[in-house]
Amino acid sequence: MVYKDINNTPLSPAQNPYIGAGSAASVADQDNRVYIVHTKAIKSILEGVRRSLQFNRSIRLFFVGDYGYGKTTHLNLIAKEVRTLNGICIPIQFQRLPLKTSNDPEEDLLRLQGAILAKIAAVLDKEGLVSKEDTQKILQESSYVDLIEAIYEMLNKTHKTKILLIFDEIEILFSKLKIEIPDFMSFLHGLSEKMFVRPGWGICASITQREYYRKIVEEAGQLREGRFDFHIIEPLSALEVREYIEEKNSSLTHRVQERGYPFDKEVIAFITVVSGGIPRYIETVCELIWSEAEAKQDSDQLIEIETARRIFSNRYLSKANPYFAELCRSFSVSDQAEAFLKLLFYSGGWRKTTKDLLALKESSPIADFHGLSESQAQSRLNEAGKELRNNQDLTTSLEVFGKRPFKYTLKNLVFKSIFDYL
Amino acid sequence: MLKGTMSKIIPIFYLPKEYPEDMSILAKGLVVNNGQTLKNALYWLEGKLVTHKVNKGKPAGTPMSATTIKNYLAGFYVLDLYKADGYIYSETNTKKTKASISVQSTIKVINSLQDISHNLPSIEVFNENLTQICSQYSQLVKDYTNARFQLHEKHQLSENPEAALLQKLLIQHCGYSYVGNPGVGYLDLFYREKIEIDSYLKLLEFIVKNYASLAKKTLGLVPLSQIFTHLKLVANYTEKDFNTHLNQLRLTHRVELITTKAQLAQNIGIDLVEISGIKYGFVKVIQPALAS
Numbered sequence: 001m002v003y004k005d006i007n008n009t010p011l012s013p014a015q016n017p018y019i020g021a022g023s024a025a026s027v028a029d030q031d032n033r034v035y036i037v038h039t040k041a042i043k044s045i046l047e048g049v050r051r052s053l054q055f056n057r058s059i060r061l062f063f064v065g066d067y068g069y070g071k072t073t074h075l076n077l078i079a080k081e082v083r084t085l086n087g088i089c090i091p092i093q094f095q096r097l098p099l100k101t102s103n104d105p106e107e108d109l110l111r112l113q114g115a116i117l118a119k120i121a122a123v124l125d126k127e128g129l130v131s132k133e134d135t136q137k138i139l140q141e142s143s144y145v146d147l148i149e150a151i152y153e154m155l156n157k158t159h160k161t162k163i164l165l166i167f168d169e170i171e172i173l174f175s176k177l178k179i180e181i182p183d184f185m186s187f188l189h190g191l192s193e194k195m196f197v198r199p200g201w202g203i204c205a206s207i208t209q210r211e212y213y214r215k216i217v218e219e220a221g222q223l224r225e226g227r228f229d230f231h232i233i234e235p236l237s238a239l240e241v242r243e244y245i246e247e248k249n250s251s252l253t254h255r256v257q258e259r260g261y262p263f264d265k266e267v268i269a270f271i272t273v274v275s276g277g278i279p280r281y282i283e284t285v286c287e288l289i290w291s292e293a294e295a296k297q298d299s300d301q302l303i304e305i306e307t308a309r310r311i312f313s314n315r316y317l318s319k320a321n322p323y324f325a326e327l328c329r330s331f332s333v334s335d336q337a338e339a340f341l342k343l344l345f346y347s348g349g350w351r352k353t354t355k356d357l358l359a360l361k362e363s364s365p366i367a368d369f370h371g372l373s374e375s376q377a378q379s380r381l382n383e384a385g386k387e388l389r390n391n392q393d394l395t396t397s398l399e400v401f402g403k404r405p406f407k408y409t410l411k412n413l414v415f416k417s418i419f420d421y422l
Numbered sequence: 423m424l425k426g427t428m429s430k431i432i433p434i435f436y437l438p439k440e441y442p443e444d445m446s447i448l449a450k451g452l453v454v455n456n457g458q459t460l461k462n463a464l465y466w467l468e469g470k471l472v473t474h475k476v477n478k479g480k481p482a483g484t485p486m487s488a489t490t491i492k493n494y495l496a497g498f499y500v501l502d503l504y505k506a507d508g509y510i511y512s513e514t515n516t517k518k519t520k521a522s523i524s525v526q527s528t529i530k531v532i533n534s535l536q537d538i539s540h541n542l543p544s545i546e547v548f549n550e551n552l553t554q555i556c557s558q559y560s561q562l563v564k565d566y567t568n569a570r571f572q573l574h575e576k577h578q579l580s581e582n583p584e585a586a587l588l589q590k591l592l593i594q595h596c597g598y599s600y601v602g603n604p605g606v607g608y609l610d611l612f613y614r615e616k617i618e619i620d621s622y623l624k625l626l627e628f629i630v631k632n633y634a635s636l637a638k639k640t641l642g643l644v645p646l647s648q649i650f651t652h653l654k655l656v657a658n659y660t661e662k663d664f665n666t667h668l669n670q671l672r673l674t675h676r677v678e679l680i681t682t683k684a685q686l687a688q689n690i691g692i693d694l695v696e697i698s699g700i701k702y703g704f705v706k707v708i709q710p711a712l713a714s
Contacts, residue, residue, distance in 0.1 A: 064641070171686075174685070174686070174689050175683065175685045175686060175689075181689075209686060210641045210643060211640075211643055211680075211682065211686060211690055211703065211704060212686075212689075212690070213640065213641050214639060214640050215690070232641060326669075326673065326698065327673045330666070330669055330670050330673055331670070331673075393670070393674065394674075396674045396675050396676070397674065397675070413675040414675075416675070417672075417673070417675060420678075422681065422700055
């Protein structure tokens, strides 16, 4: 299958608009090659940021969201807005800072502050805004005592009206170091109180572990000045996933009708469930289907659900086997029925009869049916099918349509469970 | 004084059973005077509690006497809601059939009672929280709950038995040497029949019923260890059952189990639950919107 744009010009495989693996471009290493979909949440944040920049109000955003939800993408886009207005953005990714615990919380907090100071100095020196000598002078004048004051003076020396400090992946501090949440929040608020006096200066922060949210908000609530606006980044809704895919695909194909091309509606629904609405996972699954469907489908029609599911099954079969084993063990399902489910998954799990599965008995890697005669295999499949139809615990996993011959479909949630399976 | 050397008795004691608002005022009186003597708490409470019925010719609305308030405060002590001179009731070795306590005792209120007495959203919530605390901390309530369960299982005791019958059966079958009334009737306020969780769907129901409001404040994440601790109080439920049912809920796409690193669990102050070799800290009930 060759994908084509609106002018019928073929698209090359290298033009796959999705990123299959790795996290979003880091705040430090921004590039604009990848098309970024501006979801409703992103648009709303950016509108607020633009207003703040326009009216010289401080940006004070704290993002909370799991891996792959788009926190760093949010930070990237905000940084871009600041840079567009000749401002500077200083990203501090805690994952990349050389941090080692002393096992003493006070000492660790000091080390952290020192590391932040060093990072800011390095960025300002690289940008040609504040030299190393100037930094040294500032530190000497502050007698190394008030690090917040020192940071403020360094930033002040840039003479920039728009400055954004970004603290990314704050959760690292609580796992790598012995820092207590209240102490870090006090530091953050102390810094923000100092910085927010300057209109146009701002701080953005992000934390991946949502488990810390309640404690952080409790601490933040006790500190009156320099307060942050917390934004919880949630997975996209089904509608938003569809819009995401349509926008991404049509950015390449320039289609106005059938904007989801080359994915048909059922494929988009499948991706919605499997990804859980998480942008990172939308990218992963779409990239997989986009790249592999090219080879699998002859017609240049839309990619069909069966094809998409077969591609997924092919990639994730090794995870499916232990998943089904655990599922069947938990609900006392027979080995035979377990083999049926595995074969069904291998087939793509879309409206298959036992006859359809029988046709795969030798070619599939599901060894349970290898070497059996047609009638033996058919009989086992029929018995397994009956057992599964009567098992109430599997109704959230398996749908059965019609009457004899019954058609079996694995629900999209099964694919999601396999995708998430540890 | 050692725990467990006290003979099992339910003393005569008093609580303003029909008036939960009085219970909350008494709790407040103790909390405000935490660290002081019981006498201070009495002074604080005088005038704040009034009678609800005509009594000895005096109309309803008359300020309660110091004796009545002192008796109620002794009731709170019997429920282990505060220490007096360093001891909670269940640690003291007393065979007294009527609970009493010296007003000179220095009181120390347990943290849980302090927590629920601040930021009181409603009397109903306070009442519910107080019941929970007593179920968890009061030895008298815990013993009574186990005894009631035993009487229900083995002697088919009904849900609302007569006090006299209850007294008799507790002494005959549950190792009590004395059961006071009033006293045993108040324990009934805190008694909850153990619920049955015999399937993964019942576990889901329990989680949704009891933790939906907490989940709203914590981005949908509920600590697993908190749920299990709660379950152990209200149901005969083993760790094995919990793990099995959670796993079944996960496999049938009804919940997400969140893996949690040991360091994070320590920082947050929760225990981890191991299921199929993986350590989880939290559960999240899956939204129906994406379920298909």
